[in-house]
Amino acid sequence: MPLDTTTPDYRRDTASHPPLAWPDYRSNALRTPRRPLTLLPQRLGEITGPLLGEERVGPTDNDLTAGHPGEPQGQRIVVSGRVLDGDGRPVPHALVEVWQANAGGRYRHDGDRHPAPLDPNFAGVGRTLTDAGGNYTFTTIQPGAYPWRNHDNAWRPAHIHFSLFGTAFTQRLITQMYFPGDPLFFQDPIFNSVRDERARQAMIATFDLASTVPEWALGFRWDIVLRGKNPTPLENEDDDDD
Amino acid sequence: MTEPTLQTTPSQTVGPFFAHGLDWADGAFVVPEGTPGAVWVTGRVLDGAGVPVPDAVVETWQADPDGRFDHPDDPRGAVRREGFRGFGRSATDPEGRWGVLTVKPGALPVSEGGQEAPHLNVSVFCRGMLVRLVTRIYFPDEAANAADPVLLALTAPERATLVAAHTGDGYHFDVHLQGERETVFFDL
Numbered sequence: 001m002p003l004d005t006t007t008p009d010y011r012r013d014t015a016s017h018p019p020l021a022w023p024d025y026r027s028n029a030l031r032t033p034r035r036p037l038t039l040l041p042q043r044l045g046e047i048t049g050p051l052l053g054e055e056r057v058g059p060t061d062n063d064l065t066a067g068h069p070g071e072p073q074g075q076r077i078v079v080s081g082r083v084l085d086g087d088g089r090p091v092p093h094a095l096v097e098v099w100q101a102n103a104g105g106r107y108r109h110d111g112d113r114h115p116a117p118l119d120p121n122f123a124g125v126g127r128t129l130t131d132a133g134g135n136y137t138f139t140t141i142q143p144g145a146y147p148w149r150n151h152d153n154a155w156r157p158a159h160i161h162f163s164l165f166g167t168a169f170t171q172r173l174i175t176q177m178y179f180p181g182d183p184l185f186f187q188d189p190i191f192n193s194v195r196d197e198r199a200r201q202a203m204i205a206t207f208d209l210a211s212t213v214p215e216w217a218l219g220f221r222w223d224i225v226l227r228g229k230n231p232t233p234l235e236n237e238d239d240d241d242d
Numbered sequence: 243m244t245e246p247t248l249q250t251t252p253s254q255t256v257g258p259f260f261a262h263g264l265d266w267a268d269g270a271f272v273v274p275e276g277t278p279g280a281v282w283v284t285g286r287v288l289d290g291a292g293v294p295v296p297d298a299v300v301e302t303w304q305a306d307p308d309g310r311f312d313h314p315d316d317p318r319g320a321v322r323r324e325g326f327r328g329f330g331r332s333a334t335d336p337e338g339r340w341g342v343l344t345v346k347p348g349a350l351p352v353s354e355g356g357q358e359a360p361h362l363n364v365s366v367f368c369r370g371m372l373v374r375l376v377t378r379i380y381f382p383d384e385a386a387n388a389a390d391p392v393l394l395a396l397t398a399p400e401r402a403t404l405v406a407a408h409t410g411d412g413y414h415f416d417v418h419l420q421g422e423r424e425t426v427f428f429d430l
Contacts, residue, residue, distance in 0.1 A: 013250035018372035027370035028418040030290040031419045040428035044350045045363050048313035052331035099263025107259040126264045176254040225248045
């Protein structure tokens with residue numbers, strides 16, 4: 001029997017994502033391909049991917065308020081949730097990387113010219129591994145909104161950048177988590193590049209009293225869904241045992 | 243029983259300030275320096291006007307020199323190779339340059355028969371792009387390129403955008419995001 005190098009196959013999820021070309025986002029104009037994409041069958045190099053583990057994550061890397069002489073300025077928050085695949089299966093032991101602006105809306109980056117103060121006690125970068133149930137938690141501060149030059153009086157809604165690997169090259173995802181009730185959504189071309197209403201709303205975290213730590217930090221919940229895969233015949237048999 | 247499928251979380255841009263979040267001191271090293279057979283695969287990311295993109299991040303994923311992966315979903319079994327991560331990550335510098343130190347991967351079997359020629363799978367993220375761009379880097383000195391099913395499905399000029407050039411210490415591969423020499427990008 002020939003080697004079957006095409007399973008598992010990850011379902012297409014094009015409808016969730018922004019289009020390639022999105023002129024409202026000004027810097028997209030010269031950076032988006034103009035030719036149609038070429039379909040790439042999912043073979044060995046696509047169904048596998050880097051399984052980056054413990055060696056990349058230090059014990060306090062998921063606490064962005066730690067590691068400095070003092071406490072950072074701003075509203076302390078705990079962001080937690082699950083990393084799932086498209087079938088609701090947890091993605092365990094997977095690397096999650098985050099970065100964000102400080103409470104004043106300033107990134108610790110040479111290119112950030114927003115005249116808001118840097119916070120000596122906040123670098124704005126964190127990483128963690130999901131646990132066996134796909135759960136992750138970060139302790140950080142609420143990032144501020146910041147201005148940019150995309151259009152007249154443009155401001156980015158507050159957000160935290162998330163980078164995820166899942167378990168396959170096919171599942172790689174870089175996205176942003178937003179906060180509920182942000183008044184800046186309506187004018188943000190990045191948030192609004194997601195044309196599917198339900199998918200767009202899924203980028204917004206939920207305030208969560210259960211994970212709010214009394215007298216210490218507000219809790220937000222945000223689940224992240226990576227691409228799901230069509231079951232292999234073997235997995236079908238397993239399902240019958242349930 | 244079929245469970246309802248969940249909608250994938252949408253992709254968003256990596257933005258201009260990813261450097262402190264995604265920069266790893268060892269990011270460029272798919273293999274450590276001094277690994278026998280190690281080569282630098284370097285290049286630039288260029289926009290539609292040919293201007294270098296200084297805020298892109300290039301990631302590579304590849305098989306080891308025997309064409310194996312340390313991964314449970316490989317039906318041939320996972321094979322761990324000491325000192326080989328398979329994954330590289332490099333942010334572009336102010337001139338749009340990136341690079342990874344790696345070893346050439348082996349060819350990969352294809353279930354329909356034949357094989358994929360040695361190649362790197364590549365993800366490109368940058369400010370201005372809302373989704374990941376996926377491409378491949380093939381090597382100029384591989385006879386197997388002539389029978390690679392992915393290359394064969396392309397026209398000759400398209401194919402040329404996926405083949406690196408020789409340099410003194412390795413290979414050079416420019417990613418043209420747009421324009422006359424636009425790189426072939428994949429939908430997978």
